[in-house]
Amino acid sequence: MATNFVNDYLLFQLAVVSNNFSQEFHEFLRSKNMSKTVWRILINLVDRPGLYLTDLAKNTLLEQSHVTKVTDQMCKQGLVEKVADAADRRRVNVRITKKGLKTISPLIAEAKKHEEKKLSQLPPEDAKQLKSILATLAQPHIAGLSL
Amino acid sequence: MATNFVNDYLLFQLAVVSNNFSQEFHEFLRSKNMSKTVWRILINLVDRPGLYLTDLAKNTLLEQSHVTKVTDQMCKQGLVEKVADAADRRRVNVRITKKGLKTISPLIAEAKKHEEKKLSQLPPEDAKQLKSILATLAQPHIAGLSL
DNA sequence: AATTTATATATGATTATTCATATAAATTTT
DNA sequence: AAAATTTATATGAATAATCATATATAAATT
Numbered sequence: 001m002a003t004n005f006v007n008d009y010l011l012f013q014l015a016v017v018s019n020n021f022s023q024e025f026h027e028f029l030r031s032k033n034m035s036k037t038v039w040r041i042l043i044n045l046v047d048r049p050g051l052y053l054t055d056l057a058k059n060t061l062l063e064q065s066h067v068t069k070v071t072d073q074m075c076k077q078g079l080v081e082k083v084a085d086a087a088d089r090r091r092v093n094v095r096i097t098k099k100g101l102k103t104i105s106p107l108i109a110e111a112k113k114h115e116e117k118k119l120s121q122l123p124p125e126d127a128k129q130l131k132s133i134l135a136t137l138a139q140p141h142i143a144g145l146s147l
Numbered sequence: 148m149a150t151n152f153v154n155d156y157l158l159f160q161l162a163v164v165s166n167n168f169s170q171e172f173h174e175f176l177r178s179k180n181m182s183k184t185v186w187r188i189l190i191n192l193v194d195r196p197g198l199y200l201t202d203l204a205k206n207t208l209l210e211q212s213h214v215t216k217v218t219d220q221m222c223k224q225g226l227v228e229k230v231a232d233a234a235d236r237r238r239v240n241v242r243i244t245k246k247g248l249k250t251i252s253p254l255i256a257e258a259k260k261h262e263e264k265k266l267s268q269l270p271p272e273d274a275k276q277l278k279s280i281l282a283t284l285a286q287p288h289i290a291g292l293s294l
Numbered sequence: 295a296a297t298t299t300a301t302a303t304a305t306g307a308t309t310a311t312t313c314a315t316a317t318a319a320a321t322t323t324t
Numbered sequence: 325a326a327a328a329t330t331t332a333t334a335t336g337a338a339t340a341a342t343c344a345t346a347t348a349t350a351a352a353t354t
Contacts, residue, residue: 004194013285014165047151090302138160
């Protein structure tokens with residue numbers, strides 16, 4: 001195979017690695033009738049008192065109007081609730097409900113297992129390096145360096 | 148902020164880092180009226196004699212019928228051509244055209260610059276680690292380990 | 295305090311992507 | 325070699341995601 005641009009292109013390599021790692025788990029989610037989007041929203045709401053919608057969009061890497069629509073659906077399903085902010089009536093706080101927590105908890109347990117499994121398949125040095133480098137680069141202040 | 152699952156979740160960290168790295172370049176592409184999908188298809192065809200459609204889908208991480216549709220559009224725009232395979236008439240070889248090359252070449256040059264810039268903003272050890280670990284993990288045989 | 299500007303969310307129209315399946319050609323099995 | 329199975333691509337319908345913009349509220353300016 002020709003050695004060309006794409007093989008050494010960092011941004012594409014990131015996409016490839018991300019895809020390789022998550023494919024199996026995303027299939028699992030689909031088998032549980034949960035979309036990646038709903039999954040991402042819920043895991044970003046767990047252990048938080050709520051996020052207003054725009055921040056939720058930023059945290060989930062999703063587009064604002066998309067989050068509006070998906071969270072509306074999720075409200076109907078009872079997974080989250082949207083509460084007008086007392087201090088700023090434009091803002092809508094999105095909170096995970098008990099039902100949402102009950103839905104997501106076993107899936108988070110599975111995600112942890114899956115992550116363990118993936119990491120254990122790598123050479124130990126690679127796994128260690130990967131965790132360390134990602135933890136650093138995923139930090140907000142690093143992203144703020146216009147990474 | 149609460150320290151919870153999502154902050155340490157490898158698969159999400161990968162998505163975050165990938166997003167942080169590529170956001171700026173994707174905005175640049177959009178300003179040139181090129182979608183991420185078309186970009187991804189073209190960079191996977193450069194320096195290759197052509198790929199049949201299913202392999203192109205795998206290489207680009209895109210869904211097969213989506214690739215069928217997007218490449219049809221790209222044919223109309225003269226960026227690629229689809230040629231029936233001589234040995235297996237079910238297969239369609241997708242090849243980048245001269246026009247496609249002419250379109251993508253300056254963008255690849257920009258991508259290289261952008262990658263340089265991103266890496267130079269990181270602490271040197273991080274940049275080195277990142278390149279090395281991704282190069283390893285993006286290799287097909289690693290992916291084949293059911294990563 | 296009225297006006298202007300900025301911010302947060304929602305909405306409708308458009309576009310992108312996926313899903314299920316049809317069609318056609320190759321391969322395998324009988 | 326006929327039938328059954330598998331593989332490659334395409335198609336139409338359904339769903340997901342984005343874009344432009346409207347609406348409402350808050351903040352800043354005059």
